[in-house]
Amino acid sequence: MFRNNYDNDSVTFSPQGRIFQVEYAGEAVKQGSVVVGIASKTHAVLVAIKRNAEELSSYQKKLFPIDEHVGIAIAGLTSDARVLSNFMKQQCLGHRLTYGRNMPVRSLVDMIGSKAQINTQHYGKRPYGVGLLVAGVDQQGGPRLFEFQPSGMTEEMVAFAIGARSQMARTYLEKNVDSFKACGKEELIKHGLRALKESLVQDRELTIDNTSVAIVGVKKDKDGTAKVEPFKVYDGQDVMDWIDSVSDDKENTAPAPATVEESMDVDNDA
Amino acid sequence: MDHRPQAWGRPRDDVYGAYDASYLHDSGPKTATQSPVVTGTSVIGIKFKDGVVIAADNLASYGSLARFNNVKRLRTFLNSSVIGFGGDVSDMQYLDRLLSELAIDETYETDDTPEDDEETTKKTHLNAANLHKYLQKLLYQRRSKFDPLWNQILVAGTDGEGKPFLASVDLRGTAFSSASLATGFGSALAQPIMRRYAETDEQAAKLTREEAVAVVKECMKVLFYRDARSLDRYSIAVVTKAGVELAEEEQLEKQSWAFAERIRGYGTQNV
Numbered sequence: 418m419f420r421n422n423y424d425n426d427s428v429t430f431s432p433q434g435r436i437f438q439v440e441y442a443g444e445a446v447k448q449g450s451v452v453v454g455i456a457s458k459t460h461a462v463l464v465a466i467k468r469n470a471e472e473l474s475s476y477q478k479k480l481f482p483i484d485e486h487v488g489i490a491i492a493g494l495t496s497d498a499r500v501l502s503n504f505m506k507q508q509c510l511g512h513r514l515t516y517g518r519n520m521p522v523r524s525l526v527d528m529i530g531s532k533a534q535i536n537t538q539h540y541g542k543r544p545y546g547v548g549l550l551v552a553g554v555d556q557q558g559g560p561r562l563f564e565f566q567p568s569g570m571t572e573e574m575v576a577f578a579i580g581a582r583s584q585m586a587r588t589y590l591e592k593n594v595d596s597f598k599a600c601g602k603e604e605l606i607k608h609g610l611r612a613l614k615e616s617l618v619q620d621r622e623l624t625i626d627n628t629s630v631a632i633v634g635v636k637k638d639k640d641g642t643a644k645v646e647p648f649k650v651y652d653g654q655d656v657m658d659w660i661d662s663v664s665d666d667k668e669n670t671a672p673a674p675a676t677v678e679e680s681m682d683v684d685n686d687a
Numbered sequence: 688m689d690h691r692p693q694a695w696g697r698p699r700d701d702v703y704g705a706y707d708a709s710y711l712h713d714s715g716p717k718t719a720t721q722s723p724v725v726t727g728t729s730v731i732g733i734k735f736k737d738g739v740v741i742a743a744d745n746l747a748s749y750g751s752l753a754r755f756n757n758v759k760r761l762r763t764f765l766n767s768s769v770i771g772f773g774g775d776v777s778d779m780q781y782l783d784r785l786l787s788e789l790a791i792d793e794t795y796e797t798d799d800t801p802e803d804d805e806e807t808t809k810k811t812h813l814n815a816a817n818l819h820k821y822l823q824k825l826l827y828q829r830r831s832k833f834d835p836l837w838n839q840i841l842v843a844g845t846d847g848e849g850k851p852f853l854a855s856v857d858l859r860g861t862a863f864s865s866a867s868l869a870t871g872f873g874s875a876l877a878q879p880i881m882r883r884y885a886e887t888d889e890q891a892a893k894l895t896r897e898e899a900v901a902v903v904k905e906c907m908k909v910l911f912y913r914d915a916r917s918l919d920r921y922s923i924a925v926v927t928k929a930g931v932e933l934a935e936e937e938q939l940e941k942q943s944w945a946f947a948e949r950i951r952g953y954g955t956q957n958v
Contacts, residue, residue: 514824515820515821515824516813516817516820516821517816517817517820518813518814518817518847556847642848642849
């Protein structure tokens with residue numbers, strides 16, 4: 418039979434100029450459950466759908482604090498995300514030690530970008546099987562949101578979604594993109610949860626068990642100086658009010674046929 | 688004639704006896720620069736209401752010889768901080784190159800903030816407090832390698848909250864900050880004068896810019912009177928939130944050497 422001869426390693430181009438191993442790594446991101454990130458002028462939020470491997474198990478965490486001022490949402494292989502997360506934590510701590518300030522989010526994202534790209538260029542290595550949304554605030558520069566892909570590509574975003582069926586969430590975000598900038602944090606969370614709902618399969622809904630919310634932002638002190646509102650993750654009972662606040666929206670009207678992606682679920686993909 | 692290259696430039700064995708070549712062997716520990724060679728003397732700085740004034744003369748001495756009289760020992764960083772160097776001049780030049788690179792990296796990293804965000808653009812630069820922390824770690828790392836950068840450094844600017852910042856770090860990585868600071872001979876000659884005007888941050892917060900500049904100029908004059916490694920041409924910088932104003936060709940004015948006649952206890956005097 419016909420076999421792809423050009424996908425054995427991540428250093429060989431196909432005659433069409435593609436590197437299949439890197440593209441496959443991008444597919445791993447699409448197996449993970451959906452995460453959404455939005456940035457406004459004052460806050461950046463991450464919201465995520467958590468999965469449980471089976472009825473009796475707990476739900477796999479999706480949102481992780483990196484430092485006081487930055488956190489990540491993951492879609493793909495959780496164990497690969499752990500490696501990147503540990504690396505980012507170390508870099509932030511190192512920066513804090515040598516400069517006495519929060520690491521600029523852009524330079525942090527650039528570092529994992531370079532780290533991931535190296536894996537696509539050395540024989541015997543494999544790309545990371547995880548995509549990230551990195552949300553943070555710069556010391557005085559305001560909220561930032563970045564997307565990270567296994568190819569090493571990083572890009573700053575106003576709002577974005579990655580993971581299974583994330584296209585539906587992205588469509589919602591595109592429709593509302595103009596309103597995000599002026600949003601307060603409560604509004605931003607609602608937008609995030611509505612985007613999440615768009616990407617759910619028909620008979621699923623947001624519950625306090627499967628929903629995670631994280632916020633980071635800047636707040637003005639009494640004397641007008643900008644202070645970091647630290648990255649905080651909310652789970653369980655703490656997200657109930659937010660879920661309730663979007664539950665009375667009109668029912669999900671988007672067509673939601675079961676996709677191939679959904680049937681390919683693998684347990685250890687979060 | 689001895690044609691061996693090892694013997695070139697050395698006293699002839701047949702005239703002066705066997706040459707002691709033992710010191711040529713490079714066994715034993717590595718000896719890096721462990722004393723300064725060309726040096727700059729004091730740097731002085733004082734905080735005022737909304738900034739810092741910092742000054743240093745333009746002399747680089749070779750021992751007691753006034754060897755280079757046009758060496759600028761204050762450097763600006765991203766038009767927001769000023770660093771003043773006392774001690775070894777070659778180490779100062781090394782740090783200067785290092786800081787230039789750091790400034791370029793920092794500008795690349797932070798100037799990408801969206802342009803329509805009027806209030807947020809260009810504010811994420813490394814400030815004086817960040818810079819001081821970095822230099823402290825650097826100098827401590829080098830002293831721990833037993834290859835110190837032989838400088839005492841003052842960093843002037845504003846901290847993360849926009850308040851005046853003035854701090855010192857020396858070749859051992861010792862760091863501290865104060866309302867007024869002086870390095871080298873200045874710590875004995877200029878520091879007591881500056882403390883009369885600003886002993887605490889509260890007192891410094893009452894000083895005007897003109898007062899602070901006047902105090903610093905007075906101190907530079909006292910240093911020129913009393914410090915034999917100093918010069919009457921100097922650089923002075925005023926750092927505020929708005930930026931840095933640096934003058935590098937200042938001349939000491941209204942000197943009066945009348946006091947010199949009364950000094951006793953050295954030279955050819957008999958009393």
